[in-house]
Amino acid sequence: MNERASILLVDDEERVLRSLEMLFRGRFRVFTTTDGHEAVDIARRDRIHVVVSDQRMPTITGVEVLRKVREVSPNTMRLLLTGYSDLQAIVDSVNDGEIFRYLSKPWSAKEIMNTVTQAAQIAVSLEQGVAGDAGGAPGGVLVIDEDPTVVEMVKAICGKEREVRSSADLDEAFALLAAHDIAVVVCDIRLRGRDISAAVKALKETKPMVMTIVQTQLQDVETLRSLINHGHIYRFLPKPARRGLLEMSLEAASRRHQSMKAAPQLANRYQVEKNESAPVAALSTKLLGYLDRMRQGKSA
Amino acid sequence: MDAPGISPHLLVSEVADMFMDETHGKLLSLPVLDDGRPVGVISRARMQQVLFRQYGRELFGKKPVTEIMNAAPVVIESDTALNEASKTVTERLKFPVTEDFIITEGGRYVGMGAVMHLLNAMEAQLAKQTQDLAAAYKELKASQLQLIQSEKMASLGQMVAGVAHEINTPLGYVKNNIEMLEMQSEGARELIAACLGLADTLTSPSATEADLQARLDTLQALRGTADVAEPADLIKLFADTRFGVDQISELVMNLKDFSRLDRAAADDVDLNECLDSAVLLSRNVLKSRVEVVRQYGALPRISCMPSQLNQVFLNMLTNAAQAIEGPGRILLKTEAEEGWLKVTVQDTGKGIPADVLPRIFDPFFTTKPVGQGTGLGLSISYQIVQQHGGDIRVTSQPGKGTRFTVRLPLAATQPAAPEAA
Numbered sequence: 001m002n003e004r005a006s007i008l009l010v011d012d013e014e015r016v017l018r019s020l021e022m023l024f025r026g027r028f029r030v031f032t033t034t035d036g037h038e039a040v041d042i043a044r045r046d047r048i049h050v051v052v053s054d055q056r057m058p059t060i061t062g063v064e065v066l067r068k069v070r071e072v073s074p075n076t077m078r079l080l081l082t083g084y085s086d087l088q089a090i091v092d093s094v095n096d097g098e099i100f101r102y103l104s105k106p107w108s109a110k111e112i113m114n115t116v117t118q119a120a121q122i123a124v125s126l127e128q129g130v131a132g133d134a135g136g137a138p139g140g141v142l143v144i145d146e147d148p149t150v151v152e153m154v155k156a157i158c159g160k161e162r163e164v165r166s167s168a169d170l171d172e173a174f175a176l177l178a179a180h181d182i183a184v185v186v187c188d189i190r191l192r193g194r195d196i197s198a199a200v201k202a203l204k205e206t207k208p209m210v211m212t213i214v215q216t217q218l219q220d221v222e223t224l225r226s227l228i229n230h231g232h233i234y235r236f237l238p239k240p241a242r243r244g245l246l247e248m249s250l251e252a253a254s255r256r257h258q259s260m261k262a263a264p265q266l267a268n269r270y271q272v273e274k275n276e277s278a279p280v281a282a283l284s285t286k287l288l289g290y291l292d293r294m295r296q297g298k299s300a
Numbered sequence: 301m302d303a304p305g306i307s308p309h310l311l312v313s314e315v316a317d318m319f320m321d322e323t324h325g326k327l328l329s330l331p332v333l334d335d336g337r338p339v340g341v342i343s344r345a346r347m348q349q350v351l352f353r354q355y356g357r358e359l360f361g362k363k364p365v366t367e368i369m370n371a372a373p374v375v376i377e378s379d380t381a382l383n384e385a386s387k388t389v390t391e392r393l394k395f396p397v398t399e400d401f402i403i404t405e406g407g408r409y410v411g412m413g414a415v416m417h418l419l420n421a422m423e424a425q426l427a428k429q430t431q432d433l434a435a436a437y438k439e440l441k442a443s444q445l446q447l448i449q450s451e452k453m454a455s456l457g458q459m460v461a462g463v464a465h466e467i468n469t470p471l472g473y474v475k476n477n478i479e480m481l482e483m484q485s486e487g488a489r490e491l492i493a494a495c496l497g498l499a500d501t502l503t504s505p506s507a508t509e510a511d512l513q514a515r516l517d518t519l520q521a522l523r524g525t526a527d528v529a530e531p532a533d534l535i536k537l538f539a540d541t542r543f544g545v546d547q548i549s550e551l552v553m554n555l556k557d558f559s560r561l562d563r564a565a566a567d568d569v570d571l572n573e574c575l576d577s578a579v580l581l582s583r584n585v586l587k588s589r590v591e592v593v594r595q596y597g598a599l600p601r602i603s604c605m606p607s608q609l610n611q612v613f614l615n616m617l618t619n620a621a622q623a624i625e626g627p628g629r630i631l632l633k634t635e636a637e638e639g640w641l642k643v644t645v646q647d648t649g650k651g652i653p654a655d656v657l658p659r660i661f662d663p664f665f666t667t668k669p670v671g672q673g674t675g676l677g678l679s680i681s682y683q684i685v686q687q688h689g690g691d692i693r694v695t696s697q698p699g700k701g702t703r704f705t706v707r708l709p710l711a712a713t714q715p716a717a718p719e720a721a
Contacts, residue, residue, distance in 0.1 A: 011469075015540045019473035022537065023480055026527060056465060058587045083468025105472035109479035 004029050005120035006046060010039040010053040010065055011081070020052070023109055028120065036060035044072040049123035050116055052103070055082035055089050063089055066097035075126045077119035077269070079103055090224050094236045100269065102228045122269055138162050138254050139183025144173045146192055150215065150241050154186055157247045162254065168192065170199055177207065183257035184250060186213045188239070189223065197223060201231040209260050211253035215239050215246070301400070303412040305333035306342070312368060313361035316351060319344050329400045331409055332369050338402045338409050340366065341373035345398035370394075374401035378410060382425055386418050447676060466584055467551055470544035477541045480529075487526030494519040554580050567603035571641060571708075572596045574606055575632055578613035585621040590628050597635040602710060604688055612681040616645040616704050619677065623649025623702060636710065640690075643706040651698035660694065
């Protein structure tokens with residue numbers, strides 16, 4: 001980066017702002033404000049690469065700030081930094097704020113520096129690309145869910161325009177993913193009684209352009225936080241599935257996939273945090289084979 | 301009670317002999333049975349009445365017993381409930397002291413029942429009922445204590461979640477500041493070492509000009525690269541860090557006061573301090589949305605259970621904050637008057653409708669959405685204040701706000717110690 005990237009910090013506690021500003025000012029142009037509404041104005045006025053917002057503020061929530069920033073400056077990478085894990089806030093931050101990372105207070109100086117630096121690099125690369133529609137046939141949809149009503153619902157929504165494949169078997173699902181042009185994956189994080197969130201995360205690591213819509217009954221703050229940071233899920237929807245919600249999410253995911261095909265650097269936005277706990281070890285060897293092949297396919 | 305049934309054909313004199321027989325000495329009456337089914341009852345008293353007449357035995361002795369028996373005896377089926385049986389007996393038995401009633405099973409005679417038996421059975425049943433009632437009462441009391449406990453846990457849980465946020469914020473910048481200082485300390489140590497080296501060279505008699513130049517170059521180079529905060533920034537950094545740590549300590553101290561259910565009554569409690577503590581812990585719901593105005597009077601210290609009263613005040617503050625949509629104001633007023641301490645919590649919230657107002661102290665009554673209130677907060681607050689010998693009054697104007705007034709007696713009313721903590 002020749003020119004320093006700009007970051008905007010939003011928190012109602014000015015000591016947080018002072019502390020973070022001191023941390024970042026050596027590397028970035030830093031804007032700070034205690035007022036979420038002002039933050040939106042700053043993002044509208046100045047070119048902001050990364051915004052980091054607190055969630056609980058007196059006159060506006062962080063999710064609201066990020067949603068508005070997204071409207072006025074769609075290329076700005078959005079991060080939520082919060083000390084209180086309110087499930088609804090996290091769900092909203094995925095669905096409305098389309099956030100890049102969910103950070104918790106207290107944070108680690110090194111980690112936040114790495115995350116913000118990475119976000120800034122992505123934002124700079126986004127500036128060089130032009131978003132658009134790649135045209136051509138829309139990619140297919142893959143449903144990984146044992147519930148036949150979900151498969152039926154997705155088929156009904158997609159009609160004849162988009163091909164819908166489904167599987168309730170992880171190995172088979174990944175084989176389908178490797179063999180076909182898949183734009184959107186609709187899945188639960190539990191499949192036949194097993195937790196498959198590791199696979200959901202691995203999916204994004206290998207195929208960043210595939211948009212993941214997670215539909216689940218599970219409402220766990222920690223799981224969701226990890227799905228955002230490691231799996232970069234595109235939408236998080238409750239079960240039982242609601243058609244209207246799913247339809248809107250599928251449309252948005254398909255559009256996003258198309259524009260990424262047109263400008264592949266957009267996929268950078270969905271870079272995931274490297275999974276240090278190595279949950280990949282929990283995946284089957286067969287699955288690892290597919291992952292390897294997909295990785296090679298990507299680099300070739 | 302076993303009593304031989306007598307045939308309707310038996311003569312009065314034969315029945316009289318049966319009554320005189322010692323084996324039947326305790327029987328007040330004998331059943332008259334036709335093929336096992338009761339058709340009447342003849343009592344000792346009736347028999348005496350007949351025979352004591354002049355020529356009674358001569359006149360009636362040869363007549364069948366059916367002529368003098370009570371042909372409408374009280375018959376009770378053996379499976380009749382005790383209270384129903386006693387009702388029938390008291391209503392229908394004409395001579396309860398002299399006559400018994402007949403017990404049947406499927407209409408067939410099985411024995412005689414005396415009123416005394418019934419009384420004994422009733423008494424036993426009453427004793428059992430009393431025992432059951434006592435057990436139920438004990439259970440109720442235990443579950444009430446449990447309810448108080450779970451309401452406390454629920455409000456604590458809500459509070460802890462909020463306080464976690466309150467603590468994580470200062471913790472966030474304190475940790476960040478320390479980590480930054482740590483990162484910078486390496487550069488600072490190198491700079492100090494270079495300075496000391498320069499000083500050593502300057503004061504060393506054997507140092508050459510080249511040595512000095514080398515030292516100076518090192519120092520200059522370090523000065524250019526070392527990432528060390530400006531003194532003004534450092535001062536701020538330390539001040540912020542100290543402030544954050546103080547804030548965390550304060551929150552933790554207040555939490556500690558709250559969570560200790562077993563704390564004994566203290567006799568030097570300043571209610572103004574209790575209120576301040578409650579305000580601090582509810583800061584999360586108040587945020588800067590709700591302005592808290594304090595009009596504290598000079599209060600004498602009182603004897604009370606501070607942790608319980610804290611719970612009352614926290615509950616009222618939380619309710620007040622939740623009643624206020626958007627910005628608003630909570631007035632906290634304390635005053636001492638004529639043997640009482642008065643604490644008023646007045647909000648500018650949406651108020652309580654008149655039809656709801658009488659029910660707000662009822663256990664489990666809540667207007668909050670599921671998961672947001674147990675419906676026990678005010679009912680427990682009421683109990684706590686009552687145990688302290690005080691009362692809670694409420695007035696509300698829908699659309700304008702609500703005022704809760706807690707009155708506590710100045711005279712040391714020792715609150716009843718909780719039976720379980």
